[in-house]
Amino acid sequence: xxxxxxxxxxxxxxxxxxxxxxxxxxxxxxxxxxxxxxxxxxxxxxxxxxxxxxxxxxxxxxxxxxxxxxxxxxxxxxxxxxxxxxxxxxxxxxxxxxxxxxxxxxxx
Amino acid sequence: xxxxxxxxxxxxxxxxxxxxxxxxxxxxxxxxxxxxxxxxxxxxxxxxxxxxxxxxxxxxxxxxxxxxxxxxxxxxxxxxxxxxxxxxxxxxxxxxxxxxxxxxxxxxxxxxxxxxxxxx
Numbered sequence: 001x002x003x004x005x006x007x008x009x010x011x012x013x014x015x016x017x018x019x020x021x022x023x024x025x026x027x028x029x030x031x032x033x034x035x036x037x038x039x040x041x042x043x044x045x046x047x048x049x050x051x052x053x054x055x056x057x058x059x060x061x062x063x064x065x066x067x068x069x070x071x072x073x074x075x076x077x078x079x080x081x082x083x084x085x086x087x088x089x090x091x092x093x094x095x096x097x098x099x100x101x102x103x104x105x106x107x108x
Numbered sequence: 109x110x111x112x113x114x115x116x117x118x119x120x121x122x123x124x125x126x127x128x129x130x131x132x133x134x135x136x137x138x139x140x141x142x143x144x145x146x147x148x149x150x151x152x153x154x155x156x157x158x159x160x161x162x163x164x165x166x167x168x169x170x171x172x173x174x175x176x177x178x179x180x181x182x183x184x185x186x187x188x189x190x191x192x193x194x195x196x197x198x199x200x201x202x203x204x205x206x207x208x209x210x211x212x213x214x215x216x217x218x219x220x221x222x223x224x225x226x227x228x
Contacts, residue, residue: 034214034215036153036215042220043203043218043219043221044153044203044215044218045218046214046215046216049214049216050214055216056216087152087153089153089215091213091214094155094167094213095155095158095167095168095169096155096167096169096170097143097155097158098155099152099153099154099155100152101152102152102153
């Protein structure tokens with residue numbers, strides 16, 4: 001099973017700042033990695049798939065990069081609505097599809 | 109507007125059974141792999157099961173294998189999850205999630221979830 005480790009667990013930032021979230025895989029997933037945003041009481045929403053492709057309707061301030069075992073989600077300038085929990089997910093070696101443990105982006 | 113609407117959750121005693129359903133509107137399940145993903149209270153996301161179209165292959169997490177059965181009815185645009193021998197560890201919000209074509213597991217649409225609580 002591919003284990004995804006996200007860091008940091010919590011990121012405390014102010015609106016307008018840049019957020020950099022990390023996801024490390026226990027083995028290569030090529031670029032078959034996605035990022036999701038989840039707000040309290042809501043279902044997750046797909047932001048990025050295949051490491052760097054923005055999903056439909058996702059603002060350009062969200063970008064993804066990486067390949068192999070190391071991936072990054074960057075939010076270039078945090079908007080108030082971006083404070084949420086973010087998960088990475090791999091679909092290269094499945095079953096099982098696996099998720100990271102999440103990074104909470106909170107207001108500083 | 110694409111909507112996935114889950115139902116069938118509720119309170120069940122340990123050892124009991126439940127059947128979840130997910131009806132899609134604004135989109136067809138035909139040709140796509142569809143899945144169940146769960147989230148225990150205050151915890152992260154866990155993929156539970158998936159079913160492809162065409163060959164109807166089914167896939168399960170080890171934690172539910174032998175207890176849960178996934179199925180689909182494309183004529184009703186509906187996904188199901190039969191859950192047997194439920195334990196407290198199965199308590200979670202269960203999300204219906206649409207994947208991509210064939211076995212392309214890009215989770216692009218999620219339902220709002222249905223809560224399953226296993227407790228005596």
